[in-house]
Amino acid sequence: MHVFMVECNPNGFVGVNDALELGHEVTLVSADPDFYLAVSPLAAGAFAHPRCEVIKSKVAFSIDALIGIAREVHARNPVHGVTTYSEYHTVHTAAVAEALGLPGMSVDGARNARHKHLTRLTLANGDVPQPxxxxxxxxxxxxxxxxxxxxxxxxxxxxxxxxxxxxxxxxxxxxxxxxxxxxxxxxxxxxxxxxxxxxxxxFVPGELISVESCVLAGGEIVNLGLTDRPLSGFPHFIEMGATYFTGHPLQEELFALTKRALKGLGIDFGFIHTEFLLSPSGPVLCEVNGRLVGGFVPSLMRLASGVNAYLEVIRQALGERPNLPILNGRTAGGHWFGSPVAGVLRAVDFGDIDKRAGFVEALAYKKPDTAIGRLSKSNFDWLGHVIFTGEDREEVNKRCAAALDDVDLRVSVEVAR
Missing domain, CATH: 3.30.1490.20 (ATP-grasp fold, A domain)
Structure with missing residues (x-):
């Protein structure tokens, strides 16, 4: 079958490559395909695959232009599913799926999630607490x-x-x-x-936590699990870790609020990532993302459930019922790290981190001799991560935090004279 992918994200090439290996065709439309080659070790293999076509288009962020491209592709090679892993392109994906008569989220639902002011305004008179x-x-x-x-x-x-x-x-x-x-x-x-x-x-003080869900064809909402999201200090809100788990004391309330929020916004299809702030008076909706959770969290889902969520996104777009990454008793989590100063990255040495209990992965995102910024403003400042498994959320977070002490980060800094 033929998948039309509207942009991607660096980690999403796990799903693209798996789809290709299963015999599917993938057409990726991107304004800058070279971006993926620079940041994802998996992109080169996908781009070189005989069943992968990459279309570079500077105008594809225009929905009308993108639909035109999709119609041209569909005319010469029928498309069976449309999807994305990119937050920026969820409305575009919904619009193309609608134009081609294929499975997808309603355009209104995608727009209500994508634009935060529409989320707030649409739910303003509802029963989902908001700031x-x-x-x-x-x-x-x-x-x-x-x-x-x-x-x-x-x-x-x-x-x-x-x-x-x-x-x-x-x-x-x-x-x-x-x-x-x-x-x-x-x-x-x-x-x-x-x-x-x-x-x-x-400003709502409290822990940030997200509910990972999937809305099946027909509108059935299945809540899969929770992801904790520890943040850096003010004034910015950089996510510094994530653990995919179940069993939070407020879990049932969070699950119920998620269902009300998704129904209120008209979100009727796909994997969804919904964030809440746990204020002193109870959960308050932070935002809703109309796509699969980002970062390394889909890898945590796979570790904890055995299900590849990246591939299931594609399967659902193709009209199949996805396998759902519901936890099977194991917990997985990871922590990101960055540099305390701007400069030139010289080395990232993980030492003996792989000998620690529960170790899964340690990865640096930048190559030596690359100019880097200080971890200060957004998730784009990350330099790498570590991932561990454990019996529960507490054990996983302790293992991740302890492992960061093994990371030897070397940066050259120019000293003003």
Whole structure:
């Protein structure tokens, strides 16, 4: 069968390669295919595969242009499924699937999840707790929205991802600096144009945790498990780890809230990643992502369940009932790391980390002699990760934290004179 993939993400080539090995064809449309070759060791093999076609298009972020490309591909080689692993392209994927009459999420549901202001507005009068918020339709309205919500608050682009340009503001000085920074951000790279809307929310203290779900054909929502997401300190919100687990004291409440949120937003198909803040008064919805959870979490799902979620995304797009990565008694987790300073990466040495109990993987994302930034603003500042398994969430997190002490990170720094 033939899969039309709208962009991808570096880890998603696990699914692409597995689909190719199963005999499927894959057409990948990307504004910048070379990006994947630079960041994913799996991309080169996929691109060289005889059943993989890569279409480079600078205009593919335009939904009308993308649908035109998809129709041309479909006319010469019928497409059987449309999908993506990319947060930036969930609405595009839904629109192409609809245009070709193939399985997919409703365009309205995808849009309600993709744009954070639509999530807030759509659920504003419902039974899913949300922070107080204000919606600015353009940069000129951000200051007024902050004044409405009050300090401290959190400001975020409506269409952002990976915690990019998400900031905790404590006063007007923080706001002024944020406005100056955002004024220079017209796009997110790879042809992804930023929309002007910004959401300002009251700051809600508490642990960040997500529910991983799958909405089956027909609208049945199956909650699979939970992912904890420890964060870095203020003012940014960088995710520093993840553990895929079950058994949280608030699990049933989180599962019920997720079902209400997805139904309220009109999300009717696919793997979904829903984040909550565990405030002192109970769970509060952070955001909903209309795609499979990112980072290395799908690998954790596979370790804990035996199911390859990347491949199941493709199988579902092809009209098959996916196997669901429900935990089978084992817990898996990982921690990311970065550099405390900007400079040039010289080496990442993991020492004897592979001899530790529960070890699965230790991976560096950058090659030696690469310029790197300080871990400071978003998930894009990560330099690598470690992954471990264990009996439960507590054991896994302890193993990951202890293993980071084995990482020898060497960076050259230019000293001002």
């Amino acid at each position: 107080r918020f204000a919606h600015a339709t353009d940069p000129a309205g951000i200051a007024a929205a902050v004044a409405e919500v009050g300090f401290p608050c959190v400001v975020k682009p409506s269409d952002g991802t990976a915690s990019l340009h998400v900031l905790h503001l404590k006063d007007t000085a923080d706001l002024d600096a944020y406005l100056a920074e955002l004024a220079g951000v017209a796009d997110y790279g790879r042809g992804v144009v930023r929309v002007p809307e910004v959401v300002v929310e009251e």
